[in-house]
Amino acid sequence: MRLAIRHETLYRYTSPLAYTIQQLRLTPRIESHQQMVTWNIETSGQRNAFADAYGNLCHMLTITGTHDEVRIVVSGEIEVMPLFLGRLLENGTLSPLVYTVTTRLTEPSDTIRAFAAQNLRGNGSKDLLHLAKSICGAVEYQSGATGVTTTANDALLLGQGVCQDHAHLFIACCHTRNIPARYVSGYINSGSTGHAESHAWVDVWVDEDDFKGWVSIDVTHAGFASDAHCRLAVARDYDSAAPVSGVRRGGGEESLDVRVNVTLLPQ
Missing domain, CATH: 3.10.620.30 (C8orf32 fold)
Structure with a gap:
């Protein structure tokens, strides 16, 4: 199957944040039965790629400066x-x-x-x-x-x-x-x-x-x-x-909205 995937994660805060750091496990694993056709990650801030202890493809996201939301969008096509x-x-x-x-x-x-x-x-x-x-x-x-x-x-x-x-x-x-x-x-x-x-x-x-x-x-x-x-x-x-995990400085109360859509594409 070829799957089209879009996954949006939106954190909103009642007061401004000064700093956010998030670990993202939002990149599909490279395995013999699963291949990425296209894959894109959209965020503000800075991302650094690494592999964790279990061999997962990860990014460390850091956002500095005043902000009141964190939006993470991944999308692409995967052949499985x-x-x-x-x-x-x-x-x-x-x-x-x-x-x-x-x-x-x-x-x-x-x-x-x-x-x-x-x-x-x-x-x-x-x-x-x-x-x-x-x-x-x-x-x-x-x-x-x-x-x-x-x-x-x-x-x-x-x-x-x-x-x-x-x-x-x-x-x-x-x-x-x-x-x-x-x-x-x-x-x-x-x-x-x-x-x-x-x-x-x-x-x-x-x-x-x-x-x-x-x-x-x-x-x-x-x-x-x-x-x-x-x-x-x-x-x-x-x-x-966890797909997203991390800590923040400031922000007050947090609300989370997650939207995921997976569509089967025609061969």
Whole structure:
């Protein structure tokens, strides 16, 4: 598929800022099944490109001088090839064991351990898809029910959440078995599902008779990720894969408006 993507992030403030610094993970990863045709980032201030510890393409944005809003717009076209059973062709430069380390958002609680014991039968692809379906049944997709600080345990207890919560809970369950699993942020051509086009899912390490490596699973849709998904960043959780994160000096109260549009282009 060729996807046309436009993602606008607008921060507004009730009083002027003197300084803003933001880390942007808004450039699609270069992988064998995913290639950038065009990609552009529009911001004020100064941007410096770098790669983070997980190999994501990032920019450090700094804005100095008085300002009362920060507007970030990324847009472009991405060519994405289908993935057979969600299998990624690259294993990456980091050991998969890096992704067995728990975080505040993915720490397994006793409740999660009990849930995983019941729903995670093994580390094969079919077992992991069963876990994804179980998570969808336990945590109903509900926009606005949770926030970026919601933990996997919070979402499970609430019984509601969004794709980010589904991914965190999946990873937390994998941690109970020491199965490497990582958070993926990106975009999806969501079609008529009604789900947001800014999306999160997981990669999980499998060791099967005919494949050893990362398999990409869209937990929210209880299926393998494929050519409808554009990958921005991988990391241990949302905090380390967030599209935009940073600090500011001044500004008073902050409001945030995010608009994402993903369109399937004709071949």
